[in-house]
Amino acid sequence: MHEVLKSYFHNLTKIEEEKLESLSPYFKEKKVKKNEFLLKEGEVCKFNYFVISGCLRLFSVNNEGFENTRYIAFEGKFGTSFTSLITGQPSIEYIQALEKSTLLYISKEDFYFLVENEPSVNKIYRNILESAYITTQRRIYDFQGTDSLERLRSLIYHQPKILSRISHKIIASYLGITHYTLSRLKAQL
Amino acid sequence: MHEVLKSYFHNLTKIEEEKLESLSPYFKEKKVKKNEFLLKEGEVCKFNYFVISGCLRLFSVNNEGFENTRYIAFEGKFGTSFTSLITGQPSIEYIQALEKSTLLYISKEDFYFLVENEPSVNKIYRNILESAYITTQRRIYDFQGTDSLERLRSLIYHQPKILSRISHKIIASYLGITHYTLSRLKAQL
DNA sequence: AGTAATAGTTGCTCTATATCAACGTTTTGA
């Protein structure tokens, strides 16, 4: 099993090397180019991706053709459209590599089979969902209660990596503001 | 076991009556008055609540003293500050009954013991987290990409109950707008 | 390496929503 995924497991659950190796065949490797899409709006999501290197972005396009970024998965994180994966409905969001990336992917069927039958994977899925819960709770309060400058500060505090790696256009779409406004806010930091 | 909780289990997982009855002692009943608090900011959350009748609201107060409502749990739903429950950190949010309510509550320790050791409770927790994921994904896209009127329409579409039961002040705090604006938007519906 | 495309900046103007004030309506609790 790939080292990055191995240490992900070890950080979250007690698991023996043998067991880990038995899970390995479920994950296949895929290399993608910068800007390549892994899922488009309207398609049903069939895979869960784990980022070995590079990063994935989850975003949707609203009625006015405006992109909204919901989540960015850096190396060592799972990233997929869980809403489509869980419900089996067509996705309202896109998955796109923002950099040349190396990924592992596991099919939806295999993943949920392991969630049901492998305590370690159950634990990991639980952790993914719990982490998402905590992050999005803060994100909702940020949208409700604070202005753009505070949201930008909060982003820099919680994910310092984002600003240096991701284009301002995409950061703006994550914060829910235009890139014009982001450009002006940076001057006030 | 209380009928409302029983049917909650039956809807989400296969479970025998005997097993259900063995889980029953973990849940205790509590009656609360309208506006009563079950958790305040700064306290560590120690219980998971299930609403038999009435409803609970989860909200926080920002720097300017403004209330922001994140979630409202009606009858037949679990509601608690999972962020505090999971992390063990003091809560940034309050839990308050919006109506005279009857609740079941289970301690954090018992709940996570059952999550680990009772497949049916594991399944239920997974469903709670997955549902929260799906709801908050939509909520984030709503905040990023759509104006207040559309957010109000989206709320009415997805939770028609809310408008008739909950004060406009609180609905405004859920939508991230002032009650003045909500009052004006209603005229445009 | 050189040119086209994309990303970022900044001034000007516009708009949605906040804020404040004043007032009518409903709810609540002694």
Place this chain on the structure above:
DNA sequence: TCAAAACGTTGATATAGAGCAACTATTACT
């Protein structure tokens, strides 16, 4: 049951951020 408090409405005004245009800087493609 009735007064006080909380809730809801509406006009006038203020403001954060959007939208547009024109420009510069950076990136990427053959």
